[in-house]
Amino acid sequence: MDSSQVVLGQAADLLALRHVNIELRWAQRVVTFGHFQGRGDLHLADVLDHVPLLTEAIIAVLRDGHQPDAFEPGGEFYNRARTHAWTRHEQGVRPEEVVDELRIFRTEIWRELRHRLPKEASLTVEDVFVLEEHVNYALDLIVGASLQALRELDIPDWSQLPPFLADD
Amino acid sequence: MAKTVLVVEDDGPIAEMLEQLLSSEGYAVRTAGSGPEALALVGGEAPDLITLDLALPDTDPAALLRGLRARAGQAPVVVISAHPDQLDAGHRALVAAVVQKPFDIDVMLENIARVLSTGGDTPSRPEA
Numbered sequence: 001m002d003s004s005q006v007v008l009g010q011a012a013d014l015l016a017l018r019h020v021n022i023e024l025r026w027a028q029r030v031v032t033f034g035h036f037q038g039r040g041d042l043h044l045a046d047v048l049d050h051v052p053l054l055t056e057a058i059i060a061v062l063r064d065g066h067q068p069d070a071f072e073p074g075g076e077f078y079n080r081a082r083t084h085a086w087t088r089h090e091q092g093v094r095p096e097e098v099v100d101e102l103r104i105f106r107t108e109i110w111r112e113l114r115h116r117l118p119k120e121a122s123l124t125v126e127d128v129f130v131l132e133e134h135v136n137y138a139l140d141l142i143v144g145a146s147l148q149a150l151r152e153l154d155i156p157d158w159s160q161l162p163p164f165l166a167d168d
Numbered sequence: 169m170a171k172t173v174l175v176v177e178d179d180g181p182i183a184e185m186l187e188q189l190l191s192s193e194g195y196a197v198r199t200a201g202s203g204p205e206a207l208a209l210v211g212g213e214a215p216d217l218i219t220l221d222l223a224l225p226d227t228d229p230a231a232l233l234r235g236l237r238a239r240a241g242q243a244p245v246v247v248i249s250a251h252p253d254q255l256d257a258g259h260r261a262l263v264a265a266v267v268q269k270p271f272d273i274d275v276m277l278e279n280i281a282r283v284l285s286t287g288g289d290t291p292s293r294p295e296a
Contacts, residue, residue, distance in 0.1 A: 021273045024185055028270035031181050032250050044184040
């Protein structure tokens, strides 16, 4: 097994171990600064929704490599992203806010990897590029699947939804 | 007997998050969604520790902090805030620890355990 495969495995183990911290930090950010600010009608489970299943999709890509079929319509990960995007639509969240919360999710995943990957791993530049390529591949396909799923709703007028407030 | 933590937080999902985290660690948790509710709760049976969100609507955080300290006896206060610099030095001296949002689970739990074990007499650990 080459060193990059070892690093991908370590990253997958780390995300599996620390996913609750990632998801709860992400939830704090969208509730405190983002589109869920002031949404007293929502519970924590509503905010988290399918995000833990999206973390599992990233872990699966790190462990098993690219899985384009899973991100195509009808695929397992596509369906998770679609359910999440449709839930957000029902919650009054705009498409750009769905993308923005996935951007925040990406930031939190990379924060955890940066702080918690074992220091003794001594990652090479190649390892970091391979890791980046896998994590962002999964996240970009989740963003694409989310937008595709929202298009499936065929909403006539997105302006009827509340205005988008950028957080940071 | 389980230590009691009063969570003062108006954001429902964050209050739920803290309640779940602290309960899973064996603490008995009560929650208050506003300053008056918090003051009423500590006026009954004082908790062992209070976590306080500084950004409660329609509430002067410094006045609430003074009120909690006056009513809750020796219960230390851990401030949780996205903007902890809201507290001036005088009020900072009234709190046992400050945790900035978004917080890491382990940083939050470590701070609470440390404050409960020392009564809040030692400086808080800076967040990673």
